Amino acid sequence: MAVVLFDGFAFGMLLFVLSVGLSVTFGLMNFINLAHCAFGMLGGYVAVVAMRAFGVPFLLALPFAFLAAGLVSVVLERSFFRRLYRAGGLNQVLFTIGMVFVAAASFAYFFGTGQQPIVLPDYLQGYWEVNGLRFGTYRIFLVAVSLVIAGLLVYGLEHTRFGARIRAAVDNQRVAQGLGLDVDTIFAITFALGAGLAGLGGALAIGIVGLDPSFGFHYLVYVLIVVAVGGLGSIGGSFVAAALLGIFDVAGKYFVPDMGAFLIYLFMVVLLLVRPLGLFGKR
Amino acid sequence: MAAETITSGPAATWLRKRSRISAIEIVFWLAALLPFVLLPSYLSLASQIAIAALFALSVDLVLGYAGIITLGHAMFFGLGAYAAAILAKHGWGEPLTGLLVAALVAGAAGFVTSFVIVRVQHLALIMITLGLGLLTYELANSFSSITGGTDGLGVEIWPVLGIFDFDLWGYTAYGYALAMLFIGVLIARRIVNSSFGLALTGIRENNARMPAIGSAYRVHLQKIYIISAAMAGVAGALLTETTGTVSLDTLSFQRSADVVVMLILGGTGRLYGGIIGAVIFLIARDRLSDMNPQYWYFWIGLLLMAVVLVMPGGILGGLSRVFRWGAK
Numbered sequence: 001m002a003v004v005l006f007d008g009f010a011f012g013m014l015l016f017v018l019s020v021g022l023s024v025t026f027g028l029m030n031f032i033n034l035a036h037c038a039f040g041m042l043g044g045y046v047a048v049v050a051m052r053a054f055g056v057p058f059l060l061a062l063p064f065a066f067l068a069a070g071l072v073s074v075v076l077e078r079s080f081f082r083r084l085y086r087a088g089g090l091n092q093v094l095f096t097i098g099m100v101f102v103a104a105a106s107f108a109y110f111f112g113t114g115q116q117p118i119v120l121p122d123y124l125q126g127y128w129e130v131n132g133l134r135f136g137t138y139r140i141f142l143v144a145v146s147l148v149i150a151g152l153l154v155y156g157l158e159h160t161r162f163g164a165r166i167r168a169a170v171d172n173q174r175v176a177q178g179l180g181l182d183v184d185t186i187f188a189i190t191f192a193l194g195a196g197l198a199g200l201g202g203a204l205a206i207g208i209v210g211l212d213p214s215f216g217f218h219y220l221v222y223v224l225i226v227v228a229v230g231g232l233g234s235i236g237g238s239f240v241a242a243a244l245l246g247i248f249d250v251a252g253k254y255f256v257p258d259m260g261a262f263l264i265y266l267f268m269v270v271l272l273l274v275r276p277l278g279l280f281g282k283r
Numbered sequence: 284m285a286a287e288t289i290t291s292g293p294a295a296t297w298l299r300k301r302s303r304i305s306a307i308e309i310v311f312w313l314a315a316l317l318p319f320v321l322l323p324s325y326l327s328l329a330s331q332i333a334i335a336a337l338f339a340l341s342v343d344l345v346l347g348y349a350g351i352i353t354l355g356h357a358m359f360f361g362l363g364a365y366a367a368a369i370l371a372k373h374g375w376g377e378p379l380t381g382l383l384v385a386a387l388v389a390g391a392a393g394f395v396t397s398f399v400i401v402r403v404q405h406l407a408l409i410m411i412t413l414g415l416g417l418l419t420y421e422l423a424n425s426f427s428s429i430t431g432g433t434d435g436l437g438v439e440i441w442p443v444l445g446i447f448d449f450d451l452w453g454y455t456a457y458g459y460a461l462a463m464l465f466i467g468v469l470i471a472r473r474i475v476n477s478s479f480g481l482a483l484t485g486i487r488e489n490n491a492r493m494p495a496i497g498s499a500y501r502v503h504l505q506k507i508y509i510i511s512a513a514m515a516g517v518a519g520a521l522l523t524e525t526t527g528t529v530s531l532d533t534l535s536f537q538r539s540a541d542v543v544v545m546l547i548l549g550g551t552g553r554l555y556g557g558i559i560g561a562v563i564f565l566i567a568r569d570r571l572s573d574m575n576p577q578y579w580y581f582w583i584g585l586l587l588m589a590v591v592l593v594m595p596g597g598i599l600g601g602l603s604r605v606f607r608w609g610a611k
Contacts, residue, residue, distance in 0.1 A: 032406065044485025083592070089405060090352050094547050097540060097590040109578055221536070222416065228410040261420035269414040272400060276407040 002133050004254050005247060010139035012246020014208060018201030019223040019230075020153065020238045021194030028170050028190055028235020031081060032089050033099065037223055038103040038196050038216035043069040043199020045107060046207055048116045058121050062203050069199025070192040077191045081145035084186075100216045108213040116211045124207070138207050145204065149197070153235050166190055222249075225268050229234040229278050237280030294298035294481065295331045302476035311555065315461055319454065326453035329547055332565045334521045337467045339557025341514035342467065346543070347551035348475055349485030349507045351400060352409055354539050355416025355514055358396075359389040361534030363424065363516025365430060368529040371438035378459070378524045380441050390509050397505040397512075413536070420534040435530030438523065456525035463521055469545020472554055475524065483507055483553075485539050511560070544583065548590055550597025559599055 022036040040046035050056040050064045052084055076099075084092050087122045124141055128135040158164040168176040178182050205211065206217070230237030245264060252263045271279070317330040337362055345351040363385035370384050371374075396415055396425025403411055423430045430436065442448040447455040474480050485492065486500045525530045532538065541564070542557075563585070571579035594601035 026406075032409075071409070080588075085610050087591070087595070089409070090346075090547075090551075091591045091595065093352070093354075093409070095588055097544070098584040098587030098591070101580045103584075105578045105581030105584065110580075146529045189607065198533045221413070224413070228406060232406070235611060250445070258425055259421070262418065262425060265418040265421060269399070269411055269418065272403065272411050272414070278407075 003135065004251055006135055007139060008247030009243055010142050010246070011138070011208065011250050012243040013143050014201060014205055015219075015222055015226050015246055016146050016239055016242035017149060017204060018198055018219060019226040019242060020149075020235060021197035021201075021224055023227045023230060023233060023235070024153075025191050025194040026227060028166065029085060029187055031062050032079060032092040033096050034093055034220060034224075035079070035103070035216070036195070037072055037202075037218075037220045039069040039195040039198040040202030040205070040219065041103060041107060041211070041213070041215040042072060042202065043118070043196075044211040044215065045111065046199065047203035047206065048111075048118055048211065051118055056166045058118070058124070062200055065203035066200040067204040068198040069202070070196030073195030074192045075189055077188055082187075082190070090170035100220070104213045104216055111213070113213055116206065118206050120207050142204060142208070149200075150235065150239055157235065162186075162189075188212035225264065226276075229268055229271055231278030231280040234278075234280040237278060241279060294478075298478070298481070302472065304452035307524070308555075310382065317385040319459060321455075322450060324504045328565065328569055329461040330453055330525050330562050331465060333457065333464045334518050334525070335542070335545060336558040337460075337464045337521065338515055338518040338542050339462075339549070340467055340471055340554070341518060341563050342542050342546055343554070344471060344474070344507055344511040344514070344555045345544065347553070347556065348487065349483045349504055351412075351504065351508065353400075353412040354543065355412035355414070356495055356511075356542060357534050357536070358416045359393060359418040359512040359515035360538060360542075361382065361419065361531075362392050362422065363519030364523045364533040365391045365436075365519075366516065367520035367523040368436045369437050369454075371440055371523075372436060376439050377442040377474045378440055379439070381524055382520050383503050385516040385520030386513040389519070390513035392516075393509040393512025394505075401411065401504045402509055403424055413539075416534070416536060416539050420536070421533055423531055424553075427460040427593075429562035430531070431529075433531055435528055437528050440524045440527060451528070453525075459547045460521050463517065466594045467517070468554060470514075471609055474507075475554065479506070492548065496554055510570040536539075544587055548586065550599035550601075550602070551598050553597075556597055556599050560597065561600065563598070 012134075018040050021039075022033060026029060046068040047065040047236045048062040048283055053059060056064065073273060080095070084095055098127065100102055116241045119201050120138060126213075128137060128140060129135075136282075157166065165176070168179070169181060169186045173183055202211070203214065205215075222245065226238055229245070230239070230241030231274040248262070248267060249266050252259060252261070255264070310485075315333075318326055322329070327562065338356075342356050343360075345353055345356075351507065366388040367381035370381055375381075399411060399415070400408070420495040424432060440449055443455060443459050447458070449455045475483075482500075482503050486503060519533055522533065537549070545564045546557045546559035548557065548563055550556035567586070568579055569581065573580055592596060
């Protein structure tokens, strides 16, 4: 039981890293980026290539995944996304779904449709035994990384000058501009940060759920549930929602395997009915 | 809603003008008959197109006309498909009854879920439609004793009207599907060219104004959602009856996404948008998957991105802009 709870929590933390970027950019720019998990996929493949072709150690491949996804996202944001900020939800949904198609087909073309396994370093394999219960080392690592990221994000947004600028730009774009803030640049950086986190999540995910060209679609649903349940732009909301979803999902598959993913979808629909803005939604 | 019915004044004249049948529509329907004589080997593709077009038309009613963004409409398509299959499985393979039952089942599901749909907006709306669609998929997957699970069901369908047997080449299938699409278009065009249709457009354009001028906007939205659900159910049942099988993929997210893509390619809020989109999408998929089976969705994705950036009104919207520009 405790192990199931822990595994669920670890899976939830993975979902948190994958989705928190979307929650922030979504809340920030009102941009429905369904290609978010495609950035995660990109990060995953970058990590795979870095490790396989260049022999980069796993821990060093993670920042590469973060940077690559962030960089690509800035290019796309400057060239495409910014034109769609005012284009309405449906156009954003369609454009980014089109991007997921293109990304999935491209990765399938270059890497094949199979799973991309990686070899985790020795110190991340195996188990820790506590009171006779066995906790996967990699999952402990995952939880630790996610907690650090959550802490950094909250600190960064609440207690730094840049965080204050982001919040100002979100709350009132025009006034922020009037006060001399470069809203454009702030948005671009935030977008890159969000996509970079997705890339990092994609790289981290290989060790638990694997990586193949359907990643961008498959985890999109999970990520959207986290964002919708947690509430837009709320880091705490994403954290709680991701943890709940991960535990629900793993425990559901473990205890009532016949129900499949039925329970989490039901949970989401009911919750959104009661609170359309999510658990911690502000607007 | 009798109080809202428009019978005179400029709006009524405009509606009457809009509901006239244009020459290009007649040409379109004549062209739809061509596959019978010119492309008999493509009749099964043609009936798939007609079915997808009817499904796209049903989505257009809610998305294009009423502004309800839905990513879960495969729910109704699949419910209709299973309703017809289960009826046939229990010894009643009469096709028209199958369509009727499918419409009733899907419409009932539309009625139940419509109370949820009209309460939420924006992201929550997208998520709820998505969630309901996935929920239905998982339900069908869990009750595999009824639905056949991942294996699906194979069924025996009787001849249409007791005369036209479903043949191997698809003559009956295409004729049957095309006839249903034609009826679907007639119903849809009657709806959108009525005062009810005008009210829906009003809600789409500004959902604060309609209640302010006394329109019962939630009831309107519920009505169109139920009609659309029933129509999607009929499309699903058509697929079951023309192919003799039903499987879980009638309920999948992919199907919901594909139909929205077709609609956007063609152009939303136009009766023929979804139909043109279905033609382009399915022919493109057929050709591309012949050429390189694994990567056809690369081009579909690219096409989708291009349509959003270059032609926001879809292909029909683009065409009508070109014509208007040419007329100046």
